[in-house]
Amino acid sequence: MTDTSFETQVQQGDAGFGDFFALLKPRVMSLVVFTAFVGLLAAPQPVHPFIGFVAILFIALGGGASGALNMWWDADIDRIMKRTRGRPIPAGRVTEGEALGFGAFLSVLSVVMLWLATNWVAAAILAFTIFFYVAIYTMWLKRSTPQNIVIGGAAGAFPPMIGWAVATGGISTESILMFTLIFMWTPPHFWALALFMKSDYHEAKVPMLTVTHGRKATRAHILIYTLLLAPIALGLSVTSIGGPVYLAVAVVLNLLFLKGAVDIWRRDEAQAEADGYRTEKKVFGLSLMYLFGHFGAILVESTLRVYGLGGW
Template structure:
């Protein structure tokens, strides 16, 4: 389909609810909601259920707004990449102008409403998160440096800090630790994806590490970041958000993730291409389990703590 036909189709006003919902990147939003929810419940301050529900809703909308603005700005490269060409804008279901207006409205709405529902510290962190993801990562880093996902990954690491701030009105070592866990997890997670999606980034001229430094260097970076991630993840077990259950989960998941990173590091392109990057795809899937597993363990520890059973 040509750009002309795309624009023509998208200007008919036929976009439905599902098309605009897709702009919010619902799979990414699920991670935002879950980690923010864990941050809220792990905080040492009780939150009224209605305030908690409203806060998580507005955090989700803020995350979705970031996704919509990201799709608006990246519409040109989304049309090129196989992984993204069926998104609402390149598919001709939503115009770029509609995506910009939708994302901008949700950004302002979510921040203002979170400030009113919870507090303005949480709202300020949400506003900074949207700014960081849209301006710092999407508009600047993504197309400029192979460190795009390293620095830009901070945007996806803020939700538990926002949830914690909803409950406490501030920032603490525990919320920073949850931020750091996601921040250090993001590069090996995305680089594993980039290893078997390199042609997409190459064709779109996105300077992902696989494009600028090659796959061998990317494999080494994955191993190094995974080695740095493990002590951070295990160290959280000995803070107020951790405990024996978290430690057991962290030991298992970090052992598996380290083995996966080691397996990726040992690979060469001949072997990788021969089995269609099966190891890389496996590690990418494991990385998702890794993050949800750690935050699920934090949630379990905080739940048990409510009954005087959690922690050490």
């Protein structure tokens, strides 16, 4: 997901709590926690509040461990890109060895403790999520193909499946659809960012779509993926975790997101540069509201269902 500002806010100096916390990519972690929490509460089996709290804690630590290992591996390009130069490693506040040890320790701790607290299925999905984000996305896809964010987006899509597995001990159509919603949302979300951050990726030699195929092709890809995303988002409304509240929210957000994608597709570079990529930045902000809105609506439906009011 997106983590563009927090790390630059930590004060310069020797490594402290704030530096190691920044390694966890807290903005990304917040999305991991939220979607995992929704997946847990939307599941048909109730979970004891203490078990649920412990599960979300270790899911968050697992997501943070992935972020620390990502920063360890990407320290070289983080020193080049403007938006990442202030992170703890390129800023010299944390060494690469410290980040590696910190991330590895939290990875093992989070998986083992989630297994002990809940079940092996949830722990296995968390372990695979960490592996996928670090080894498949960070070490391989990110620097080798413009499809990096398309395939790599799966790493950020697993948390609701983990939350669901905590409660049920398994996987279902609903959890797969929540995964697919995030998976299909990730490319247009990141490509909207890449449109106005192209120079960063170009200087770091990261083969983002804007670098390899240009902004015009990227604009078309945003529209295509947004069109493919809409039926998935709306389809969730007819499952056991959907309902009228979710459907109403999904209709509004998908219409807004589609309009934004069309607006981006219609623009040329002269227009974008003239207004400082205002539309692209607006759609990027909308993409954040889009995901939180959908999962927020699922949360509302699950809460209403407790009182016999949610669902169809």
